[in-house]
Amino acid sequence: MELFQSFLYKIIHFFPNLISDIGVFIHDIGTYGFLQKAFVTSVMVGIICGVIGCFIVLRGMALMGDAISHAVLPGVAISYMLGINFFWGAAVTGILTALGIGVISQNSRIKNDSSIGIVFSAMFALGIILITAAQSATDLTQILFGNVLSVRTSDMYITLAVGTFVLLVVFLFYKELLVSSFDETMAAAYGLKVRFIHYSIMVLLTLVTVASLQTVGVILVVAMLITPASTAYLLTNRLSIMILLSAFFGVFASIVGLFVSFVHNLPSGPIIVLATTVIFAIVFVFSPKHGVLWKALQSNKQRSSVGN
Template identity: 55%
Template sequence: MLAEFIQGLMEFHFLQNALITAIVVGTVSGVVGCFIILRGMSLMGDAISHAVLPGVAIAYILNINFFIGAIAFGILSAVIITYIKENSVIKSDTAIGITFSSFLALGIILIGFARTSTDLFHILFGNILAVQDSDKWITIAVAIFVVLAIVLYFKELLLTTFDPQMAKALGTRVNFYHYMLMTLLTLVAVTAMQSVGTILIVALLITPAATAYLFTKTLKTMIFLSAGIGAAVSVVGLFIGYSYNVAVGSSIVLTATVVFLVSFFVSPKQKYIKRRGHDG
């Protein structure tokens, strides 16, 4: 199977595109995912990944690149959720639930108008084997932009993630960095749409980062480990999907889940095996 996969990589341009895109998306998802789980914003990742659907539909109707529509609606949903949370007694999980379900419903109706039922399936579940050269280069450009933004503003993101009250006291623009992270999250969600689809994006954002968290004590180490895990599970998932003719997006997510489950039991932070030994 592995020999066939390597042979396919040598011969088929679509498989080369899929491999590069999988590595890039897995890496950048792992990086952004660290901030998302440390801020307790996993649900926000889910909301934004679903909220981009109307933007994709409108892009199809207007015949423009779907990245433009998806990013616009992703950022819009983040603004709406934050506005509701900060200006009412409603808690953030409720605001997220209302926003993402309504955006998702709007997206499905608009895609009905766009008459692209096959595209809807690919949007929801991903189709990395159909990635075009232009999409691949956009994905690489977005990933470089996201990583550069995190490197440049690492100290501010670190402070606002772990101690937003102190950050405010020091005069750091906490809201600015919140919206910046939401924008980066939207960009990653849109790029990951091709590999795992909107339904499964949150898994690629959360699972590698959660796995890395079990083994690390500093944010920098966590980011590097999470990026590595994200890239590795994406490659293994692509190999499984291609070799056994199953959905690549689902294969990537299940691979990430298996890695997390193994890590859960062997992680020194968990001390699960030692505890079981003492209990016995």
């Protein structure tokens, strides 16, 4: 009961103190190095999750995104044991998972979603055992739920490098990504290597997941991939604009996550995810093109004009 009361107290005082908290936050970003690193990393993660998320949403690969994010766990554990940066192990197991899922669904009657389920839960289970065996319990919660404030300099540089690479690939091959996502058969007929493009997107997805590990954590990465992109999808009829909006929502949510996490000492991942969800809910209701409110008004208007 006491715990609940203090929780309510926190919630009630969240908004009155918001302005002064933001002031403190901005001041502290200017002051503390660790906060600057967290800020830079958050922004980059918001951008790349938003950008790659658009392709994941449009190509119906949401479950794949969830799978790869869980499957990087054993890689993180092995890197930890070997004493190397977790990025390398995570990238390897992520890519292996993508390939493994492809092998199972192409060489048996098992459907794609089932083979995704088989492979990723196995990898996730293996990851938990390895991490427990490596005796790094604090690290486990950080990896699962994110702790953006623990970003080290080397992590920040890796995130920046990965982010630059991902954005460069999307920029250079935008035309091919667009046409193969919209009409894969036509693209294959004129000679695009659509299978190669599919696997390349999985590799990019793995890289983005790994880069997001510290800010959102393994379990919730999929929300950063899907929610900002879906929000943008409800607002525009052009892919290029969808990508820009999605990146914007991703960055906004990341900064909110960092802010709340810093000021109120809460894990950053869940805050980021809830921030993206709030934006989604607002757009879902009020979007001028595809919002439920507007649609309801329109069908009402139609009904009344039919009645007249």
